[in-house]
Amino acid sequence: MVEKVKINDLSVIYDNGDGVKNVDLSINQGEILTLLGPSGCGKTTILRAIGGFNKATAGEIIIDNNNVTDLSPENRPTGMVFQSYNLWPHMTVYENLAFGLKLRKINKKEIKKQITEILSLVRMPGVEKKFPNQLSGGQQQRVAIARSLLLRPEVLLLDEPFSALDAKIRQEMRSEIKRIKQNLDLTIVFVTHDQEEAMSISDRIVVMDKGVIAQVGTPHEIYDKPASKYVASFIGTMNFSENDDGSVIATRPEDISIGNENDYEYKATIKEIMLIGHYAIITLDLYNNKELQAYIARSEVSKYNIDDKVSFNITKQQVYAEM
Numbered sequence: 001m002v003e004k005v006k007i008n009d010l011s012v013i014y015d016n017g018d019g020v021k022n023v024d025l026s027i028n029q030g031e032i033l034t035l036l037g038p039s040g041c042g043k044t045t046i047l048r049a050i051g052g053f054n055k056a057t058a059g060e061i062i063i064d065n066n067n068v069t070d071l072s073p074e075n076r077p078t079g080m081v082f083q084s085y086n087l088w089p090h091m092t093v094y095e096n097l098a099f100g101l102k103l104r105k106i107n108k109k110e111i112k113k114q115i116t117e118i119l120s121l122v123r124m125p126g127v128e129k130k131f132p133n134q135l136s137g138g139q140q141q142r143v144a145i146a147r148s149l150l151l152r153p154e155v156l157l158l159d160e161p162f163s164a165l166d167a168k169i170r171q172e173m174r175s176e177i178k179r180i181k182q183n184l185d186l187t188i189v190f191v192t193h194d195q196e197e198a199m200s201i202s203d204r205i206v207v208m209d210k211g212v213i214a215q216v217g218t219p220h221e222i223y224d225k226p227a228s229k230y231v232a233s234f235i236g237t238m239n240f241s242e243n244d245d246g247s248v249i250a251t252r253p254e255d256i257s258i259g260n261e262n263d264y265e266y267k268a269t270i271k272e273i274m275l276i277g278h279y280a281i282i283t284l285d286l287y288n289n290k291e292l293q294a295y296i297a298r299s300e301v302s303k304y305n306i307d308d309k310v311s312f313n314i315t316k317q318q319v320y321a322e323m
């Protein structure tokens with residue numbers, strides 16, 4: 001694996017004291033690394049620091065073995081795409097795309113060739129003469145991504161690029177960005193607060209909590225072995241219950257098997273059955289003022305009724321020291 005970006009002990013502190021502290025991160029060539037966390041945790045601050053839009057208070061940012069910490073955005077090998085597409089409304093798609101290339105003094109014929117190629121890559125051939133307001137949100141974002149890619153960034157920075165799009169288009173764009181990354185062997189840093197988006201798009205995820213990194217790992221690692229109760233509660237659904245010694249047991253609803261009254265060790269009563277689609281959520285009443293939620297397949301739902309006495313087994317769980 002080739003290390004593309006190295007962030008060493010980076011702090012970006014705003015005048016009011018907010019920001020991010022002591023961030024260490026290594027980003028590999030060709031990976032999509034996602035910064036994930038709730039609003040205000042510092043995702044955008046890190047992304048903008050990589051792009052040169054935020055000044056580092058301390059620490060350094062290395063890209064391709066060059067220290068870029070003090071370079072301005074245009075002197076970094078990065079390209080940034082924002083949540084709002086930022087296309088110039090009075091310019092056609094062609095003019096929007098050609099702008100940066102003209103500044104680089106590329107000749108007209110070459111510009112035309114590159115624009116044709118990039119529009120084909122983002123699956124938008126033939127839209128050169130349209131204005132941004134004649135395109136859908138998803139199409140505008142494809143053009144915005146194309147515009148960034150034309151400047152051949154080594155690292156593409158995407159700040160919640162799909163959050164203004166509706167759910168179906170958002171899913172399409174996730175596949176698109178993975179395909180484009182593969183095609184160009186791009187390195188992408190992606191910011192989202194949507195854990196499903198992070199799970200589906202990323203090679204690795206950085207979970208952030210109040211300006212610091214809570215965990216870095218593959219989507220599987222983050223989901224299967226959350227490093228702390230915070231990560232466990234942020235990613236996916238978890239049941240939490242406190243042990244007598246104050247430690248906390250975390251169990252995913254899919255790691256609970258339900259059977260007839262005598263099938264398993266633990267006993268419960270069914271309190272609620274909620275059919276979601278291909279699965280149902282069953283709420284179990286454990287008699288000691290505790291409840292657990294379990295998932296069962298749709299095909300199993302007809303076997304159970306509210307107030308049924310059942311038994312259950314836990315196939316996997318995590319234990320955390322703190323509540």
Ligand SMILES: Nc1ncnc2c1ncn2[C@@H]1O[C@H](COP(=O)(O)OP(=O)(O)OP(=O)(O)O)[C@@H](O)[C@H]1O
Nearest residue numbers: 014016018019038039040041042043044045046193
């Ligand atoms: N320009 C600024 N001046 C002062 N404080 C700021 C500035 N930008 C961000 N902050 C603060 O720094 C912290 C991190 O903000 P940041 O925008 O990086 O979070 P985020 O995780 O990207 O959130 P969101 O998902 O809402 O964009 C927050 O407490 C925020 O209020």
